[in-house]
Amino acid sequence: MAHRRPPDIAAALRAVLPAECVLEGAEERRPYECDGLTAFRDLPAVVVLPRTAEEVRQTLLTCRRLEVPLVARGSGTGLSGGATPHPSGVLLSCSRMSRVLEVDPVNRLARVEPGVPNLRVSEAAAPHGLYYAPDPSSQVACSIGGNVAENSGGVHCLKYGLTVHNVLGLRGYTVEGEPIELGGVGGAAPDGPGLDLLALTIGSEGLLLIVTEVTVRLIPRAPCAQLVMASFPDVQSAGNAVAAIIAAGIVPAALEMMDRKATAAVEPFVHAGYDLEAAAILLVESDGTREEVGEQVQEIEQVLRATGASALHVSGSEAERLLLWSGRKNAFPAAGRLSPDYYCMDGTIPRKHVGRVLEAIEQMGSRYGLRCMNVFHAGDGNLHPVILFDANEPGSWERADRFGAEILELCVALGGTITGEHGVGLEKLNSMCVQFSPAERAAFFAVKEAFDPQGLLNPGKLIPTLVRCAEYGRMHVHGGALPHPELPRF
Secondary structure, eight states, rough: OOOOOOOOOOHHTTTSOOGGGGEEEEHHGGGSOSSSOSSOOOOOOOEEOOOOOOHHHHHHHHHHHHTOEEEEESSSOOOSSSTTTOOTEEEEEEEOOOOOOEEEEETEEEEETTTTTTHHHHHHGGGGEEEEOOOOTTTTTBHHHHHHHOOOOTTTHHHHHHHHGTTEEEEEEOOOSSSSEOOOOOOOOOOSSOOOOOHHHHTTSSOOOOOEEEEEEEEEEESSEEEEEEEEEEEHHHHHHHHHHHHTTOOOOOEEEEHHHHHHHHHHOOOOOOSSSSSSEEEEEESHHHHHHHHHHHHHHHHHTTTSSSSEEEEOOOHHHHHHHEEEEEEHHGGGGTOSSSOOOEEEGGGHHHHHHHHHHHHHHHHHTTEEEEEEEEGTTTTTEEEEEEEESTHHHHHHHHHHHHHHHHHHHTOOBBBBSSEEETTTTTHHHHSSSSHHHHHHHHHHHOOOTTTOSSTTTTSSOHHHHHHBTTBOBTTBBBBBBOOOOO
16 A cells, blocks of 8 residues: 555644744755755655654654654765655654753763764864764764664774764654653663664664664773875785784774775865875774874784785874875765766675775676776775766666676675665665565564554665565666555555
8 A cells, every 4th residue: 555645744744843844845845855865866745844852753643643654864965865755755854953962071971962963973072082983974964863874884983883882872752752762861881671772773764763862972082093094006905904904903993995096086186195006095093092003003004014015104193194084084075076976885795805896896897887986994894886977878877776786796795785884775675685585574574563563654765575575686776766656665
C-alpha cells in the first residue's frame, strides 16, 4: 500500500505549530529537495522547521494520525540520499534547533540540540581546553543530529573513534510521540544493563526515532601535534605503508591518503605545499605531549622510509600543520576544479588491500571512461573515491553510478563493507543486497517494525526489500523514487 497525501496536512500542522514553522510553497520547499547527493531529488509535500522538542513531538503526532511519512534532516550535507524527501510526506528540518545547551568541563561532556554544527561544539568547549573529536570534512556545516544519523567519522577517527564512540546519550521521540532517553544522559557511562539501544540508534538514518538532544563526550586538547607528509612513487607502496604503520603498533591521531589527482585538484586551491609529482601522499599526524609526539614521529618516519617513501616532510609549526590539513579538508569542493559534477563513494576495506583496490579503481575508470580521484581515511581503510562526471553528457551519470557500485562490490569481496561513515540512504540500497543475506535483512526489518510498525519514518531508505535484492543488477534507484510502489513502506 502506497502512502497517501491527505490534502489537509499543512493545515493540520499549522493547527499545532506556529505558522512560520510550516512551509508549503513550491519555492519554499525547493531547498530541501535533496541532500549532498544531488542525483536524487524530490519535493516534500510540506517542510516543518521546529524550534523546540515539543514542536517535534506535535509534528510526529500529526504525521502518525494522518499516516503521513516523515523524513528528518540536519544540515543536508549527507552524501547518500538519506535525507531525500518523500513526495507525499513531511520534511522535518532540525536546523533551527541549534543551541548548545550545556558545556560541563568537570564531566567532560556537552549537551546540544541536533541542529548544532559539528565545529561549534568544539568552539564552545575550547575555553575549557576541551573539544569534540569526530571531525568530518564538512564539520563547519554538518549538524550533530546528522552525524548521529549517519555515524559520521572524520580525519581523526582512527585514534578517537566515530560518532558512536563519542556520543554518551540521546533524547528524542518515538513515532508515537513518546519521549525516549538512551545511553548515559547526565554523564554516566552508556554501558548499563539491557540492550545497547544507543549504539543501535546511531547510524539508523532517522528510521527509528527523531533525536532532539545529544550528549557528547569532550576530550582534552593535546598540548602538541605534528603532521608527517610522505610522498610515494606508486599507490601500492603508499597502501603498504598504511598497513605497516598499524602493524608496527603505532596508532597515529590521523592517517590519510591522497592520490595525484586529488593533490592536483587541491594544491592550486589551498597552496598547502603538496608534492604534485608523487603518485600518492600520506598525511600522518601524532598528538600528545611534546615528548610523546617526538618519539612517535621518529617511529612513523622509520616505517615510511622502510616502505618506500620518496620524500618526508614534518610540519614545523601549528600554522603549517593546519595548512597541510586544509587541503585534505577541502578536497571535495576542490573536485569542482576538475569536473562539473562528482560522485563521492564510501566503502571500507582491510588496510592490507588499500593499494590493490586503488589500482583496481584506476582500471575501472578506464573501462567506464571516467576519472576518479582518491582522498580517504587510509588508517581505517575507509575509501572515498571521487568519481568525476558531467551530468549534461548523456549516460555520464549512469556510468558513474555503475562505477560506484562496482567499487562497493569489490570492497565486500575483499572482506570490507559498503559504507564507513556516509550511510546507506537511497544510494546504497542495491549494494546492501551484496553484503547482507536475506536472514540479516529480515532482522533489520524486524528492528524497524518494532520501532515504527507503520513505516512512517524515512520510508524506503537503508533497508532493501527482498524484491529489490532479487532484481539487483537489472534495475537501480534513480531520482529518489522507488521502482515498485507496492513494496512495503519500510
